[in-house]
Amino acid sequence: MDLKRAKVGAPSKQRIGRLSAQQMLRGELSDPELEAYVEQRLLTTTLEKAQNWARANAVWPATFGLACCAIEMISVVGSPRVDAARFGAEVFRASPRQADLLILSGRVSVKMAPVIRRIYDQMLEPKWVIAMGACASSAGMFNNYALVQGADKFLPIDVYVPGCPPRPEALMYGIIKLQKQIQGEPDLGWRERYRAEGTEEVA
Amino acid sequence: MPDATGLELIARRLRKQIGARAVVATSFLRGQATLELRAPAVGDALRFLHDDSQEPFDFLASLHGCDYFPEEPRLGVHYQLLSRERAERLGVRTRLRVEAAEVPSVVDLYPGADFQEREVYDFFGINFAGHPDLRRILMPEDYQGHPQRRDFPIGGEPVLFTHNEHKLPRWYE
Amino acid sequence: MSSRGAGGVDGSRQGRAAVGDPLAVPYREREQSVTLARMGEPVYGSEAEALADVETELFTVNMGPHHPATHGVLRLLLTLEGEVVRELIPLIGYVHTGIEKSCETQSYWKVIPFVERMDYLSYYFNAQAFCMSVEHLLDEEVPRRAQYLRVMHLELNRIASHLFWLGTSALDVGAISMLWYALRDREMIMDLFEMSSGARMHTRYLQVGGVFQDLPPGWDAKCREFIATMPTRLDQYEAILDRNEIFLQRMKGVGIVSRETMLGLGVTGPLLRATGDPWDLRKAMPYSSYEDFDFRIPVGTVGDNYDRYRVRMAEMRESVKIVEQALDGLPEGPYITNNRKVALPPRHELATSMEALIHHFKLVTEGFRVPPGEAYTAVESPRGELGCFVLADGSSRPARVHMRDPSFVNLQALSQMAEGSLIADLIASIAMLDPVLGGIDR
DSSP, X not given: OXXXXXXOSSXXXXXXXXXXXXXXXXXXXXXXXXXXXXXHHSOOOOHHHHHHHHHHTTOOEEOOBOSHHHHHHHHHHHSSSSOGGGGTOOOOBSSGGGOSEXXXXXXXXXTTHHHXXXXXXXXXXSOEEEEESHHHHSOTTOOSTTBOXXXXXXXXXXXXXXXXXXXXXXXXXXXXXXXXXXXXXXXXXXHHHTTOTTOOOOO | OXXXXXXXXXXXXXXXXXXXXXXXXXXXXXXXXXXXXXXXXXXXXXXXXXXXXXSOOOEEEXXXXXXXXXXXXXXXXXXXXXXXXXXXXXXXXXXXOGGGOEEEOOTTTOTTHHHHHHHHHHHHOOEEETOXXXXXXXXXXXXXXXXXXXXXXXXXXXXXXXXXXXXXXXXXX | OOOOOOXXXXXXXXXXXXXXXXXXXOHXXXXXOOOGGGGOSOXXXXXXXXXXXXXXXXXXXXXXXXXXXXXXXXXXXXXXETXXXXXXXEEOOTTOOOHHHHHTTXXXXXXXXXXXXXXXXXXXXXXXXXXXXXXXXXXXXXXXXXXXHHHHHHHHHHHHHHHHHHHHHHHHHTOTHHHHXXXXXXXXXXXXXXXXXXXXXXXXXXXXXXESSOOOTTXXXXXXXXXXXXXXXXXXXXXXXXXXXXXXXXXXXXXXXXXHHHHHHTOOTHHHHHTTOOOOHHHHSOOTTGGGSOOOOOOOSSOXXXXXXXXXHHHHHHHHHHHHHHHHTOOOSOSBOSOTTTSOOOXXXXXXXXXHHHHXXXXXXXXXXXXXXXXXXXXXXXXXXXXXXXXXXXXXXXXXXXXXXXXXXXXXXHHXXXXXXXXXXXXXXXXXXXXXXXXXXX
């Protein structure tokens, strides 16, 4: 009896794993095997995805501490417990020209708002803004004459991190969400889990 | 703190020095002594208390303003004096009407009153005669209005609930 | 203080002094970038130099609100001659939040979180000053256990504030690794705060009449762990900085201000103690059972930046001692006053007692009423005398809350410290001044 071994379609994952580089170099792999091998071992992607991956993993924040949230932000970068440098935010650049991310940490007063806007304008594209804390997202507990009621009145904000002040872990979660957003897979949160895409309110 | 009798003695010496009408009232609440003076006499009184041989108060701990609305006279300036040798505090206050809100400045006596008088000017509109540089300090310098007065509105935005979210215009409308 | 022309209310000044007046530019123009073209004619340094045909211009530079080395949003208008600072004008108000105005619309209980956010590095001290004023007006007695708990948390907050100061000041001067060490220890203190009150910062732990809740089990052990390790850590930090040649050259002899000038300016705290004056409210006018503890007041000799640094380092050691003594001597008893009109009843009573329910309801909705009066009480915060003035008008909301913030008054000493010195010395002086802009701007 003859046993026919036929290679059907795409090789299985285990099969690909067992293919060795030697076989590929000697030209012993068949076409579907070769294709699967290259796909698994080498990185092929579009330029945009690569660019987004690089941008997300090397976000350099600008030192922009305004008030109490700045203390927790410095804890994120300075304390050994939650270390932003692990996620690419290696240096906090003082000059806005060299920074990608503006973490608005603290209360945005009416006197300070044009200064923040000017610094945001001085940042080069691509740039993102995280509103850290309740005072930057909405005015927090300070519904009065002295604060801008939410920094999104004059700046486009990408991620809002609530808290008064948010824990360093919360800010880190916000930065990771921003990274996912940059990579083109924005995390829609509960809308993903409940499949409620389309219920976002866009102001 | 100077006790109640000590406070009366200070008041008596002040009256003798500056004038009987300068000291309006004395008040003593659970260990804290306050003298109330008439506004034009404040500079001389603080200088007297600073140089007094018997009980000098040579440190200005705080200078702040207050709005007693709706009682008249409405505005008040408070000085908290401290004597470090005797570890005693004395409060001096003066009440002013809005139309005549003028107090002599004590910057030449206590240079630390500079920023604090500017803050009182900024928030209450009280003019300090003799201050070298009376500008607004915390609000923008061309701001209209004096925020800490009690008839100045608190500002801010109305909070949106379900019952009023359709009635109030959003900020982008 | 240098004499200047009379001030107009719109921010411009009529008449220029002999030295070029940076405030002569009207306010709105000054808020734009300051460039030489906007300053009008350049001003020569002195007549002699103008005659000698040497052009030295006094150059006005804005050390803007967004700057890595000003601790917060402090704006300084510097008039420079070369690298030397000739005149320094601080412009503040960039984080002004209107907290004092907001306090007038809230009940006394709700004012505590507002007031905590003023001097945001020493939040327990803000709450302590306010609670002491209200207790003075209410004639409320704080139980001894609550006083000891308050002292422990206040001193831990003092250590945390000084550690943060140490980290950021060393960062400004160039010793960048100190930031990581200081924040590592600060994390231990934040853990303790989180264990006792649930939050790391702005904990609302101090309440009128006592503290919010008693210590959880395990806090004692964790605090003792901290007390055991802290002195060795402080030794290590001193080993890094104390005799470091660069640190000494930057700090020794820099920013000397005499004691009389400081007293005239109303400066208190480590700045005053560095000049040799042992004025500390914890010893001079003790509050909240500070008289039960045995600690010393570190005092400097010369009054330069190095003395300010040494005073704060020594204060951290003394604070560790106070925390240890408070832990050892913690009395039994209630952690908040029994007066149900002021403090919330314990939750188990709400199930059985009608009065407790009514008190709880009234306290949470309306709040307690304070009889009319005024009170000013002061505590010794890490930056100096933090006073709180409360004017009560008989209702459940304060009519005026004013915090005499130490950084606000201490900022006036900055021009004394920095005028005549180089820009680098100015940075070191700002670091040693330890300003917290939340307290300055409120």
